[in-house]
Amino acid sequence: MSTIDQSISQSERVAVPIWGDNAPNIRRFWELILSANKRIIAQIFVAQTIASIALLGLPITLSVLLKELIKLDTSNAVNYQKIAVLILLFLFFELLYFQCARFCSKAQTLSGTTIRHTAMMCLYEHLLHHSKKFTHKTQSGALTSSLMEAAHAITAGLWIVIMDLWPTLLITVLATLLIFAIDPIIGSVVVVWCVAFSYFTLSAAKRRNNLAKNASKTNTGFVGKLSDIISNSYIVRSFTAVNTERNRLLKSYQESIDEESHYTWQSHKDRFRLDASSHLFRIIAIVGATYWISGSDFNIVELLLIVLLTNLSIRTATQGTLKMDRFLQINAEIYPALDNILKQHDIKFPEASDISVTDKPDLAVQDITFSYLGTDKTINGINLTISYGQKVAVVGSSGSGKSTFSDLLLRQYDVGTGEIVFGSTKITDLPQAVLYRLIGSVSQSTLLFNRSVFENITYGQTSFTMDDVIRVAEQTNCHEFIAELPNGYETLVGESVVAH
Template identity: 30%
Template sequence: MADAKPRNDWNTLTTLFPYLWRYKNRVLLALSLLIAAKFANVAVPLVLKDIVDALDGSKGALVLPIALVGAYGALRMASAVFGELRDAVFAKVAQGAIRKVALEVFEHLHALSLRFHLERQTGGMSRDIDRGTKGISFLLNFMLFNILPTLVEILLVAIILLQRYDWYFAAITFGTIVIYIGFTLGVTEWRMAFRRQMNDMDSKANTKAIDSLLNYETVKYFGNERWEAQRFDASMQQYETAAVKNQVSLSLLNAGQAVIIALGVTALVWLAASEVVAGTMTLGDLVLVNAFLLQLYAPLNFLGFVYREIKHSLADMERMFTLLGQNSEVQDEASAAALHTDSASIAFEQVDFGYERNRQILFDASFAIPAGQTLAVVGASGAGKSTLSRLLFRFYDVWAGHVTINGADIRTLSQDSLRAHIGIVPQDTVLFNDSIFYNIAYGRPGATHDEVIEAAKSAHIHDFVMRLPDGYDTLVGERGLKLSGGEKQRVAIARTILKNPPILIFDEATSALDSKTEKAIQAELREISANRTTLIIAHRLSTIADADQIIVLEGGRVVERGHHRALLAANGAYARLWALQQHEDEVRDDEGAAAG
């Protein structure tokens, strides 16, 4: 993603606009308050001029201009109050837009294909989303409440100066502004390369840090703490270099802006003072010009900072919106139907598939699982066994052929309804860093408390949970690391029982367990698969001897199929795998006896 083609700023703004226009009444009210505040602000120097002229002793006896002083105070108060009301009205717009964008990015990430998530860098992606949502807040607050008000104020001041004074007052004022803005835009555009480089290095450093911490045990097993620190520091060193360039260029920009403003202010004050001495302007006029200068150049000076930060925010947002621009590889057809069945038959018909076009995994794979029966798939690692479950879940679409449920190609079914009918107990169960109750209830979030407990009992984990100090409130740790392999598998089984789907997949669900735990969990798997259509991806052949049908995959092709005894009698690929595993078991038993 770091190498994604940069979007231009206009595309980023137009992407954001619909999220704001959902609150169009609030936006319009905030803009009205903004304009009212600026009218009041511009009127303040005009009243101040009249007050100064009224107090000019050279024109006669002094009289306190009570009405003018009152108007001066009212205008200043109105400017402040309208500004605060504007902020209060717009708060819902900004926060609502941030919430909506964040939700859409989150939902879109879940809608993307498995391929995207296998290739993503979680740490960098999470940092992109975080910076992007913060960028929206900054952009809205400062673009609408600093740049736009300043432009309105510049327009109003231009009208007043041209009406009241010689044209060169306006010419100097706006000539300075044009030079200032041109200088700011030019230098800021040059500096954006450093900001983008900082973002890239920040995301990469964060990715390395998150990845290292997630694999804490592996780091400790190999004693590679120093190596991990060096990798992280290398990324941070690149970030440091970009950050130094960013700061040096910022100092150059600030110095140039200060020089431009100082020259403009000096020229205008000198011009106004000369007019007062010549008698063509009053002291009040001098105060008026000076007040306008202060009102214009103070926010204009801030405008330089705001523009820089807006450009930074746009750079941050473009990375987040790039995620929204990622197309989902697997999409529902417009006419996709919802699957509704309690009895499902599955068929793979002449399926060709590969994760990359230059590396095909399955070749003309064909087999069927009648409703309520169990089919086991065996074969060496890399034969394509786990690919079958990914295709059945429709994480990928087949290149050729069909995968059907009850005769309907799964590409014609909605993905939500398809996956609602399938339950899986994977080889490596990954749990959420939450309670055991939450992880079981995840199988059907709307389930009652009693249904969750009943599912735990069916998976034979209830007694274990009740012996824990916190019971079902026990936290399982990140990815479930506080539980053993067998305990995690039982949670996965309970979760699948609670889901209660008509189709089950056991993807080498016991291959990582010890023999005793494996036998216990195999019994539980047989219980929950009774009368359900079941696909077993098997590592140990002894666990699938009673399957209704067994197929053998070699190099992505179905080379044998039949019952356990018939396959042994055929003395083919299955028989060779069986003999090899029997020999391995005998050697293991002999080694165990010798050690005993």
């Protein structure tokens, strides 16, 4: 069992989410992501380190090899054995770099799905226990899109850090140190360039943040509207509102396209400017370094090393900085998605404790009030006592607060003022598991899960056998209907009881 599975299993046993009862802890989130895949991530990290060192070994070996080959045209003694060793060493570095890069690419492909699913489960766990929007069916499409977008983006961001930013940092630092050891002036110029280029790249990314957030927000909104129309297609057709909804959807789609195009065009212009400045500086730096050291007392090895390492450090720093730009772009793009998920629920249940209520508690509603955010009071001063076993019907006009009242009893929301008491215990003092053992609820919108008939009937009761299910179905006059389905109790059904 993976770490994330263990964490989730533990949370189910003690009725506490893996995030804890407080606001989402981003550090905890990354700990779960990394711990669930720590072996493969560690292997990729080591392989990238070896590949970076091998890449640095290539120009060093090539410079020394060139020095020995020059001796072939002179009267100096030639060490053919040394030349052969250098050639083999060069090929070894080349092969080592190739094998490490190949391993990292393969590992990334094989483990990408696992990391993505781990991220999705962590976000889902938070959504399940903390998000207000989880209780609203109309948000299901947008939230599903948000989960998918966030999980994909988090996986892409993690790979950028491991596959690009870490090798960039290692190669740039080591190459610059080698240049410093040969000529501090050229090394200083390279450092100034790397810092300046990074600064301008990150500044450009910061300027595009709002554009990325708007693009992601409009896209999430479009997906939410599309899901809403699909989920309620029967109502749309019944009210002959197909054209109205189609126009509404097309408008949202066009807004999404416009925002995405604006952001993409701005990103393209920034990337072009950065690429052009990088190539121009690389040419100037190499030519300038060659001219600078041509009048100095450098040997051929040092001359070639400076040229090769300057080119390598500038090129690597440029690519790494552009990857950092992409990382920040991902962060900006998923901000609305994460903001849609990581909103903490106002409701905080006590942790599991010894608190309990009598087997047959009375229910007392004591002068409660409640209002939705920014609206007038939906419930104002209700006082009610219901004895155990008493049957009470709450009747009222549409919008009078009947559903809201039931949501307060389920503690989907907390009352504004007043108290709800079971027996002698306030509802706010009851752990979630204890409260839900006292209440049975059938919502107005009863839908089936997209799974088999057997799984829907036994939902929450894993100990039920097929005989138990058939006996219950016979008692409720459902057995004959279910038996006529294509696969009987194993028939898959969907939201609208569509068998497939």
